[in-house]
Amino acid sequence: MREYPLKGVTVIDLGQVYQGPYAGFLLAKAGADVIKVEPPGGEPLRAREAVSGRALLPMAMLNQHKRAITLNLKTEKGKHLLIELAKKGDVLIENYAPGVLDKLGVGADALMSANPRLVYASATGYGLSGPERDSLAMDITVQAASGVMSITGFPDSPPVKAGPAIADFISGTHLYAGIVTALFEREKTGQGRHVEISMQETLYPTFASNLGLMTQDHDGAPPRVGNRHGGLALAPYNVYPAKDGYVSIICIKESHWGNLLKAMGREDLSEDERFSNNAQRVRHIDETDTLVSEWTSAHTRDELFELAREYRVPSAPVRDLVEVTHNEHMHARGMLHWLDHSSLGRIVVPDSPIRFTETPPMGAAENPGLGQHNDEVLRDFLGISEEEINQLAEEGVI
Amino acid sequence: MREYPLKGVTVIDLGQVYQGPYAGFLLAKAGADVIKVEPPGGEPLRAREAVSGRALLPMAMLNQHKRAITLNLKTEKGKHLLIELAKKGDVLIENYAPGVLDKLGVGADALMSANPRLVYASATGYGLSGPERDSLAMDITVQAASGVMSITGFPDSPPVKAGPAIADFISGTHLYAGIVTALFEREKTGQGRHVEISMQETLYPTFASNLGLMTQDHDGAPPRVGNRHGGLALAPYNVYPAKDGYVSIICIKESHWGNLLKAMGREDLSEDERFSNNAQRVRHIDETDTLVSEWTSAHTRDELFELAREYRVPSAPVRDLVEVTHNEHMHARGMLHWLDHSSLGRIVVPDSPIRFTETPPMGAAENPGLGQHNDEVLRDFLGISEEEINQLAEEGVI
Numbered sequence: 001m002r003e004y005p006l007k008g009v010t011v012i013d014l015g016q017v018y019q020g021p022y023a024g025f026l027l028a029k030a031g032a033d034v035i036k037v038e039p040p041g042g043e044p045l046r047a048r049e050a051v052s053g054r055a056l057l058p059m060a061m062l063n064q065h066k067r068a069i070t071l072n073l074k075t076e077k078g079k080h081l082l083i084e085l086a087k088k089g090d091v092l093i094e095n096y097a098p099g100v101l102d103k104l105g106v107g108a109d110a111l112m113s114a115n116p117r118l119v120y121a122s123a124t125g126y127g128l129s130g131p132e133r134d135s136l137a138m139d140i141t142v143q144a145a146s147g148v149m150s151i152t153g154f155p156d157s158p159p160v161k162a163g164p165a166i167a168d169f170i171s172g173t174h175l176y177a178g179i180v181t182a183l184f185e186r187e188k189t190g191q192g193r194h195v196e197i198s199m200q201e202t203l204y205p206t207f208a209s210n211l212g213l214m215t216q217d218h219d220g221a222p223p224r225v226g227n228r229h230g231g232l233a234l235a236p237y238n239v240y241p242a243k244d245g246y247v248s249i250i251c252i253k254e255s256h257w258g259n260l261l262k263a264m265g266r267e268d269l270s271e272d273e274r275f276s277n278n279a280q281r282v283r284h285i286d287e288t289d290t291l292v293s294e295w296t297s298a299h300t301r302d303e304l305f306e307l308a309r310e311y312r313v314p315s316a317p318v319r320d321l322v323e324v325t326h327n328e329h330m331h332a333r334g335m336l337h338w339l340d341h342s343s344l345g346r347i348v349v350p351d352s353p354i355r356f357t358e359t360p361p362m363g364a365a366e367n368p369g370l371g372q373h374n375d376e377v378l379r380d381f382l383g384i385s386e387e388e389i390n391q392l393a394e395e396g397v398i
Numbered sequence: 399m400r401e402y403p404l405k406g407v408t409v410i411d412l413g414q415v416y417q418g419p420y421a422g423f424l425l426a427k428a429g430a431d432v433i434k435v436e437p438p439g440g441e442p443l444r445a446r447e448a449v450s451g452r453a454l455l456p457m458a459m460l461n462q463h464k465r466a467i468t469l470n471l472k473t474e475k476g477k478h479l480l481i482e483l484a485k486k487g488d489v490l491i492e493n494y495a496p497g498v499l500d501k502l503g504v505g506a507d508a509l510m511s512a513n514p515r516l517v518y519a520s521a522t523g524y525g526l527s528g529p530e531r532d533s534l535a536m537d538i539t540v541q542a543a544s545g546v547m548s549i550t551g552f553p554d555s556p557p558v559k560a561g562p563a564i565a566d567f568i569s570g571t572h573l574y575a576g577i578v579t580a581l582f583e584r585e586k587t588g589q590g591r592h593v594e595i596s597m598q599e600t601l602y603p604t605f606a607s608n609l610g611l612m613t614q615d616h617d618g619a620p621p622r623v624g625n626r627h628g629g630l631a632l633a634p635y636n637v638y639p640a641k642d643g644y645v646s647i648i649c650i651k652e653s654h655w656g657n658l659l660k661a662m663g664r665e666d667l668s669e670d671e672r673f674s675n676n677a678q679r680v681r682h683i684d685e686t687d688t689l690v691s692e693w694t695s696a697h698t699r700d701e702l703f704e705l706a707r708e709y710r711v712p713s714a715p716v717r718d719l720v721e722v723t724h725n726e727h728m729h730a731r732g733m734l735h736w737l738d739h740s741s742l743g744r745i746v747v748p749d750s751p752i753r754f755t756e757t758p759p760m761g762a763a764e765n766p767g768l769g770q771h772n773d774e775v776l777r778d779f780l781g782i783s784e785e786e787i788n789q790l791a792e793e794g795v796i
Contacts (some may be wrong), residue, residue, distance in 0.1 A: 002589075005579050005580060005583035006579065006582070006583075022603060025603075026575065030579055044650070048631070055610060055629070055631065056610070056613070057606070057609050057610040057612075057613045058606035058609070058610050061603065061606055062603070126727065127727075127731055127733075129730075129731055130727040130728070130730045130731040131726060131727050131730060132727040133727075135707065136706075136710065136712035136713070137712070137714075138648055138712055140625065140627075140635065140646050140648055141648065141712050141713060141714035142714070143646070144644070144645070144646035144714040144715060145717055146717070147717055147718065147719045147722040148560070148561065148562055149637065149644075149646075149716045150561075150716055150718040150719060151561030151562065151719065152550065152558070152560055152561035152562075153551060153552075153558055153561070154551075154555065154558060157552065157555060158637065158639075158644060159637065160550070160558070160624055160637075161550075161637070162550055162560030162561070162562075162564060163546065163548075163549030163550035163560070163608065163622065163623070163628060164546055164550075164560075164601065164604035164605050164607075164608065164628070165604055165606060165607055165628065166560060166564050166568070166604055168604075169568065169603055169604040170564070170567065170568050170571060171751075173568060173571040173572055173575060173600075174571055174752055176575050177424065177571060177574050177575040177578060178752040178754070180575060180578045180579045180582055181403050181404065181428055181578045181752065182754065184403065184404070184578055185403035185404075187582065187585040188585070191400075193403070193755070193756070194754075194755040194756075195752070195753070195754060195755075196753040196754075197752065197753065198731075198753075200728070201731075201748075201751040202571075202751040203562065204722070204728070204734070204748045204751070205423075205460070205567055205748055205751070206562035206563055206566075207562050207719060207722075208416055208455070208456035208460065208563060209456065209562075209563055210562065211455050211456070211723070211746075212453060212454070212456050214455075214719060214720070214723070215454070215455045215742055215745060221718030221719050221720040221721075222718075222719050224561065225561070226558055227538065227547075227558055227559050229538075230561060230562070231453070233446070237538065239538075239542065239547065239557065239558075239559070246542075246547075246556065246557055247542070248539050248541070248542035248547075248559075250536055250538055250539065252442070252536060309533065313534070314534035314536055314539050316535075316540070316542040316543035318542045318543075318547045318548055318557050319542070319543055319544070319545055320545065320548040320618075320619030320620075321545045321548060321549065321605060321608060321609060321612060321619050321620050322612070322619045323545075323619075324544065324602070324605075325609070325612070328529060329524065329525075330598070330599065330602070332527075332528045332529060333525055333527055333528040333596075333599075335525075335596070335599045335602065336602070347613060350599075350602045350603055353569075353572050353595060353596065353600040354572055354575055354579065354593070355576070355593070355596075356576070356580070356591055356593060356594075357506075357591070357592040357593075358591070
C-alpha cells in the first residue's frame with residue numbers, strides 16, 4: 001500500500017458548518033494532519049447540535065480523522081496561539097465573513113507574514129472584493145442569488161432550491177482544490193499563497209446547459225424545466241412514473257432511442273416521423289414523454305431498471321436517502337462505512353470521493369469532541385507546558 | 399504579478415461534455431498547457447453543437463485556453479500517438495465509461511507503464527469497481543440514483559432534479575482536486591497516480607442536513623421540504639414572495655430574528671412565546687413563514703434586499719440567469735467576462751472560481767475549433783514532420 005498523498009501536511013482548520021470543514025475533511029482523508037480550531041463554545045454546527053441533535057450527523061460526517069482544539073480568538077493569548085499554529089502549519093482554512101479575521105489581527109496578511117510558506121485559504125459567499133462582498137451568505141441565499149433556484153423546479157411552480165447543500169459543498173471542493181494547487185506550487189517556489197473561493201462563483205459553470213438555451217431561440221431568462229434537459233435539447237430526457245416510484249430515462253444517442261423502443265416492445269414506431277430523430281422528438285416532446293410514461297407506469301422501478309440495463313438505455317431509479325445510505329455498491333467500494341458512534345449509535349459516514357488507487361479509502365473514524373486534543377496539540381505541536389495549558393484553560397483562552 | 403501556479407504542467411484532456419472538460423478548464427485557468435483530444439468527428443458536445451446551437455455556449459465556456467487536436471483511437475496509429483502524448487505529458491484526463499480505454503489498449507495500465515510519472519485521472523458515473531460500475535450515467539440519471547431528486551422540490555410535488563448539472567460539475571471539481579493532489583505527491587515521490595472519481599460519490603456529502611434528519615425523530619427517508627431547511631431545523635428559512643419575484647430569508651442566530659422583527663416593524667412580537675427562539679419557531683413553522691410572507695408580499699425584491707442589508711438579516715433575491723450573467727459584482731471581480739465569439743457573437747464566459755491572489759484571473763479566450771492545433775501540437779510537441787502529419791490526416795488518424 002502506498003502512503004496517502006498529503007502525508008506530512010499540517011492544516012489549521014478554522015472551518016465552520018459545511019464549506020470549510022468539507023475542505024478539511026478532504027485534506028484529512030488524503031492524509032494531512034488536520035487540526036480543527038473552534039471557539040470555546042464550539043463552531044456553529046456544534047453549537048447547533050446542542051439545540052437539535054440533527055446537526056450531530058453532519059458533524060460526524062465531516063470531521064473524521066481531525067484533531068480538535070479550542071481557541072478564543074477574542075483574547076490576545078488566543079490570537080498569539082493561532083499565529084504560533086500558523087507558523088508551524090502548512091495550510092490555514094477559514095470561512096468567516098470577509099474581514100472578520102483581519103479585524104482580529106489574524107487575517108491573511110498577518111499570518112502570511114508570520115509564515116511566508118503558509119497557504120491561507122478563504123471561502124466566502126460572494127468573495128473578498130466587489131460591491132456585494134458583504135452580503136450575508138448561507139447555502140440557501142447563495143442558491144437564490146446565484147441563479148440555481150430560478151432554474152430548479154417545475155415550470156408552473158415557484159422557484160425551489162436544490163435539496164442538498166450544493167453551494168456549500170461545491171465551493172468547499174473548490175477550496176480544497178485551490179489549497180492543493182497552492183501546495184503543489186509551493187514545492188517549486190517555496191512560497192505560500194492566499195487562495196480565495198466565492199460560493200456564488202463556483203455555481204456559475206454548472207448552468208452550462210441552461211445558459212446555452214439563452215443564446216439561441218429564447219429571449220429572456222431560461223425557464224424552469226422540471227426534469228427535462230436544461231437546454232431543452234434532448235428527448236426523451238425526463239423522470240417518469242413507475243408503479244412504485246420514479247425512474248429517470250434519457251436518450252443521448254440515436255441508438256439509445258432504438259434500444260428504448262425495443263425495451264418497450266414498440267419497434268413499430270421506429271419508422272414514425274414524429275420520433276425519427278432527436279430534433280423531431282424535441283419538437284414532439286409531450287408526445288414522446290407520454291409514450292414513455294405509459295410504458296413506465298405499467299412496471300415497477302426494479303423491472304424498468306433491469307430492462308434498461310439489458311437494452312442499454314441510460315436510466316436510473318429515483319432513490320431516497322434510506323436506500324442511498326444502504327447502497328451496496330457504495331459500501332462495496334469503501335465509499336460508505338458503518339460506524340458505531342458514541343452519541344448517535346450506528347450510523348453511515350462517507351469516505352473521500354477522491355480515490356487514489358494503490359491506497360485504499362481510510363475507513364470511518366468518530367469525530368473529535370470539543371477541545372478533545374487541546375493538551376496533545378498544545379503540548380506536542382506547540383511545545384507548551386502542562387502548567388501553562390492549565391492556565392490557558394482557566395483564563396478561557398482555550 | 400506572480401506566475402500561474404500550474405505553469406509548466408502539460409495535460410492531455412480526453413474529457414467529454416462537462417465533467418472531464420471542467421477539470422481541464424480549471425487546469426488551463428491555473429496555468430497548465432491543456433491539449434484537448436477529440437475524435438475526428440468531435441467530442442459529443444461538439445457533435446451535439448451540429449444538431450443544436452445550444453451546445454455551443456457550454457463548449458465556449460469550458461474550453462477556453464485549451465489547444466485542440468483530433469485523434470482516432472480506433473486506429474493503431476491513433477493509439478500510438480496517444481501513448482506518445484502520454485509519455486510527454488504530466489496528466490491525462492478521461493471520462494469514458496469504465497473499461498472503454500482499457501479495451502482499446504490505452505487505459506491506465508498501458509499509459510502509466512509507458513510513463514510512470516503520469517497522473518491518469520478517470521471520472522465515471524459510479525466508479526471503476528463495484529456491482530453498479532457499468533450502469534450508464536449522465537447528470538440526470540446520477541441525480542436520480544444518488545438521492546438528489548428525492549430531496550429536491552416541494553412535498554406535494556414529484557421529485558425533481560437540481561436545475562444545474564451539479565453531478566457533472568461537482569464531480570469535475572473533485573477530478574481536478576484529485577489531479578492536483580497527485581501532482582503535489584509526485585513532486586515528493588516522482589511517481590504518478592491513477593486518480594478515480596465517481597459522480598454518485600461526490601454527491602453523498604452534500605446531503606449532510608437531510609441525512610441529519612434521518613437519524614432523529616424521523617422514520618424513513620427525509621422528505622422534500624421545498625425551500626425550507628433540509629433538516630427542518632431552522633425557521634425562518636425559506637423563499638418568500640415579493641411584489642415582483644421572490645427573496646430568500648433565513649435566521650441562523652437569534653440576533654437575526656431580532657433584526658428581522660425590526661426590519662418588519664414588528665418588534666411587538668419580540669415577546670411572543672411562539673417565536674421566542676428557533677426551537678419555538680420551528681414548532682410554529684407555518685405561522686412563522688406566514689408572518690414573513692405577509693411582510694415580503696408588500697415589498698419589491700429590491701426593497702427587501704435593501705432592508706435586509708440595512709438590518710443585517712441574511713437574505714438574497716432569487717435571480718434569473720439573465721440577471722446573473724449581467725451581475726456587476728461578478729464582472730467587477732473578473733469572474734465573468736464579455737467575449738466577442740466568432741460564432742456566437744457577444745457572450746459571457748466564466749473565469750476560474752479558484753482565485754490566487756497576486757495572480758489576476760486569466761480573462762476570456764475563444765474555444766479552439768475542432769483539430770485547430772493538430773499541426774502545432776504534432777509538430778512542436780511530438781516532433782512529427784509536416785509530411786507525416788499530412789499522411790495522418792489522409793489516413794483519418796487525425
